[in-house]
Amino acid sequence: MTTAPSTSGRLLPAPHSPVVPPQRAAGANAHLNSRFADDVWSLAPLIENPSTGTSSIHWRNCPEPFQAELRLLVWTLINKELRPTFLRERARTLRSRTSVAGTTTTVRVWMHLARWLTGRGLDTLADCDSGVLDAYATHLRERGGSRSSVAQALLALTRLWAFDELTARPVGIGRPPWDEHGVDDYLPAATTRGGENATEAIAETTMGPLLVWAMRMVDDLADDILAAWAEHQQVPVVAKATTPTETGLAALDAYTHRLDATGALVPVIRYRGRIVLARQYIAVLTGASMDQVNLYAKRGLTRAARLRPGPCPLRTPIRGTVHGQPWREAVNLDEAATLMRHLGTACFIVIAYLTGMRPGEVLGLHTGCCPNPPPEPDGNPGRHLIRGREFKTARDEDGNHLSRGTERALPWVAIAPVVNAIRVLERMVPDGHLLFDSRTHHFATVRPATGSLVAGAMVRRIEDFITWANTEAARHGLARETIPPDPHGRVASARFRRTLAWHIARRPGGLVALAIQYGHLRTTISAGYASRSRDGIHVLLDIETVRAVGDTVTGLHQHLEDGGGISGPAARRAIQAAARAPEFAGTVITATTARRYLANDDLLIYDNPHTLLMCVYKRDQALCHRDSAAATPTLDHCVAGCPNIARTDHHADHLRDRARALARKAAHLPVPLAQRLTTTAERLDALADRHHFDRQILQEGP
Known part of the structure; x- marks a missing residue:
């Protein structure tokens, strides 16, 4: 590495010094390392995650007066680490070195600060004292960013001050006031959750058929597609390797005459946005050489292709089906790559x-x-x-x-x-x-x-x-x-x-x-x-479980407020839980709040639409868990007579509807099957009758 000494005794990078130190340059991308004087600094040598795209620092985005100062600061950010003493005195989340994403975010904030300073008539970071940083932090808070984005920007500015002290030529940036007095006063009010926990689930109506088509392609169509792609790959190989023969010429002549006589479609492909004659395909189809096909193309085959463009069906047999029917007559040469994608x-x-x-x-x-x-x-x-x-x-x-x-x-x-x-x-x-x-x-x-x-x-x-x-x-x-x-x-x-x-x-x-x-x-x-033990997804499961519980409790609360009734051994506990429904209103469900709710038996109500009941879950009473006290019920193992069961008027109505549907079906079946359905219908009617006999409602008054 070419460097030059500075007045502080630390080494300054030379114009040809690598941006990323050789010991940190990752294998496959190490050759992309930039030089200090380059207008664009690639951060690819720092990236070893195969699914992470490359990122770069473009110095054209930095105001000219600040470029020399920020180049040295960014180079120091990449090449050095924060002191352990600095880290011990600050937030536990502060790391000695940033990730690639953290580096690009940090540099983006530094350049934004430089543009803001330029607008105020300043042209050096040396003028950026604590008062100027206070004004800039106020600007960030008032421009409408989220609390997390402003906090991230202020952390980047703390790094700016810290790394300035590590450079070979410190500018003398002032200490950020939030580093000394706390950051809360500089942040906007907290808003709704963010990050992965805020990601919306894909709607059932979308996810259902999407999964069906994905699994259908993998399970039923993959063999055809892979075979068609293998044939597609061989077309140019075979076409280029075929030598001119009389037999091939005769076959090509007969093929073209047949096309002309019948007016059949001529095989074409799409090439660079244009429809062109599928010359290699025709060569393989007839056994002619490319020179022979090119000769016939000039004699009218190209013109015929423009007038009567047609497909290039591959010979791969179609064995995959969709609902019992072949999904294609043939895979077309032009679609093989798309199908593989x-x-x-x-x-x-x-x-x-x-x-x-x-x-x-x-x-x-x-x-x-x-x-x-x-x-x-x-x-x-x-x-x-x-x-x-x-x-x-x-x-x-x-x-x-x-x-x-x-x-x-x-x-x-x-x-x-x-x-x-x-x-x-x-x-x-x-x-x-x-x-x-x-x-x-x-x-x-x-x-x-x-x-x-x-x-x-x-x-x-x-x-x-x-x-x-x-x-x-x-x-x-x-x-x-x-x-x-x-x-x-x-x-x-x-x-x-x-x-x-x-x-x-x-x-x-x-x-x-x-x-x-x-x-x-x-x-x-x-x-x-x-x-629930797999790398973080248990957190999402807990959050979604509590959201589902919240929806159930809120719905029950409204049902009871509207005069609805509830029955079952857990009816009284369900009413008490529903009274606490306002606790869920407006509450942001995070991993912490989810754990707190799941630990509280008095709030946990799970709707089970398949068995037309609610589970007012008490761990020590649950019959679905005879050998252990699990945090949540196993709703596909509901046991009749469980002390956790409750039913609303809606459940009872659905019991009646299901009983009537079974009775109608029984009328058209042989006696043994009809008797079985009739018995089930009578049992469902009895459960609905029992609900109306035992039904409890909210009492009026205090």
Whole structure:
């Protein structure tokens, strides 16, 4: 590294000094290291997460008078660490070194400060004393940013002061007043929750058919698509290798005469936005050489293609079906790359939704991550486990973020659809590569990319997959399997994790209800996910569980206020819990508040629409947990006579409706089946009668 001494005895970077110190430059991106004098500084050498896109610092965004000062400060930020004594005296969340995302955010704040100072007629950070920083902090608070964004900016300015003291040529920036007197007075009022816990779940009406199409593509159509892609890859190879022969010329001549005589469509492909004659396809189809095809193209085949453009059906046999019917007559040469792209997207949807992994964890998986397990001692098949890396919470011994991530201490449990998706991906990428290797998954073009696809790219691919699936649904007459737009906007990759938590929390027994609904999957939390011990998703589950409880309690409160009634052994406890419904109103459910609510038996009411009852949960009385006192009930194991059962008027009405439906069905069935349905209908009617006999309502008066 070329450096120069300074008056302080510390070394100054020279114009050709690397921006990232060699010992921190990550393997695949180390060659992208910039030089101190460059107009753009690439931070790619610091990135080892395969699903993280590269980022850069553009010095054109920095006012000219401040460039020399900030270049040295940013170089120091990247090359040095905060002193341990500085860290011990401050917030525990402050780290000696920032992550790549933290570095870009910090530099963005520093450049914004420079532009603000320029507007006030200042041209050096030396004029940025405590009073100026106080005024800038007030400006940040009053311009309408969130509390977290302002706090992040003030932390970046604290780093500016700290790293100025570490540079070889300190400017003399003043100490931020919030570092001395506290930050609260400089922050806007707290607002609603943010981050992952604020992510909206994908609507059931959207997630249901989306999952169906994703699993259909993985389970039913993948073999056809992979075979078609293999044939597609061979077309240019075979075409270029074919030598001119009389036999090939005769076949080509006969083929063109047949096209002219019948007026048949001429095979074309789309190339760079234009429709052109599929010359390589015709060469392979007839056995002619490319020179021979080019000769016939000039003799009129190209003109015929413009007049009568047609498909290029591949010879790959179609074995996949949609509702028992072949999903294609043939795969077209021109659509093979698009179908491969959609197949990769379908695999991502299945893995991300049915495991609860974060997007970066899915995109960071390699081939071989889910080996076939040995059989259990009893001879039953073993459980598939996915071994991968976690990135968001990865820290080194000093608490600094590790871009390369760390190996998960506990593997993910993989259910059958997930294993199928991984096996499909392993057929798509070379052995030893990332399952979503960026070079491989750009099928239509060749890109010199490293790492995996990034989460932002998956959002676009999911949108394209939805468009394709809706086109297929219309073509097959499957209006009920059309994927409607989600009311909360784009189906971002991070939303699958939230959606899984939503469905587990709001479906009896934590069943992945959408998959069950379509007959593909039946697995419970305990059997398939072990989710309450899995890297953070238990936090989302707790939050969604408490939100569901809040909705149930609030609904019961309104029902009772409107004169509705409730019955059952837990009716009185349900009324008492409903009286506390206002506690949920306006409360932001965080991980902390969720744990507090779940620890309070007096508030926990779970609606169970499948068995038409409510569970007013008391751990020590629950018959669904005979051997343990679990934090939440197992609603698909409700036991008649449980002391936790309660029913409202709505439940009783639904009992009557179900009884009438069974009675009508029994009238058209043979006697043994009819008797069984009649007995069930009578039992449901008896439960409704019992409700109205035992029904309790709110008493008037104090």
